[in-house]
Amino acid sequence: MEALNALLASGQHHDLLSIVKGFRNGAVYGAKVRFPHALVMTFLFRTGSLQEKLRFILKATYQHSRNLAFFVTIYKSLMLLQRTVKGGKEHGADAFVAGVVGGYVVFGKNNNVNNQIVLYLFSRIMIGLAKLAVKKQVLPEPKHTFPVFAALVWGIVMWLFRHNRDTLQGSLQASMHYLYNDSDNFDTFKNFLWHNR
Structure with missing residues (x-):
């Protein structure tokens, strides 16, 4: 344990260890977000036995948690790879490229959990793009x-x-x-x- 703490405190392999921590954070965040949502929606709207409902809740929670963990891992890995290939500098399109690859690999299958996550993001980016147009003064700020x-x-x-x-x-x-x-x-x-x- 002391050796691990020393490694973490030293800053060595920080980029690689941040990928591992990103996997962990994706898994934890996915479970925190999906479990209460699946619990409430299942007991409000799904039919079936208690065992079937619990199985559905755990399956949805696992899928959300797993998908976020793998997306973060792919994204951070591709960001590190691109930065390494380009001499240690990040370029403007790097995040987009890493996001596209991660999104296709992890969220490309059309199922209920992925559909909900992608729709959630879509609504947020539409608002973000509208705000960006105002910020860049492409459009005046509407009242x-x-x-x-x-x-x-x-x-x-x-x-x-x-x-x-x-x-x-x-x-x-x-x-x-x-x-x-x-x-x-x-x-x-x-x-x-x-x-x-």
Whole structure:
């Protein structure tokens, strides 16, 4: 243990050890994010036995954790490789290249966990790109942007749900069905207030 502490404190092999720590941080973060989400969504919306629900929660948590750990490892490894090949300097496109390769290898399979992560990132980068355009003075800073943005997002999602529901992600369809369709069905006080069906 002392030898390991001495190695870590020395700064030797820092770049390689940061890849190992990145793997660890990806695994921990993925589990912290996915477990509570899977737990809540499974018990709210999934049917099946307790054992099936627990198996689903653990599988989704493992997949999210594993994918983030491997993505961080690939990304940091490719960043180090590119920096080493280019004489110790990072270039502007290096992060993009490492992200593209890691994204394709790790998140390229279309499944529920990957789909949700990629959609989450997509929404964040769209806002980031809009802010970048303002920051670089490509576009003037518009007034009242968030209310207009929120209105358009809700208008589009409600139109899609009403007329082209199959184009929406499954979990979004389930949530919206619960909110907008299941609330139309009642014939007793019990299923009006206490139970959905």
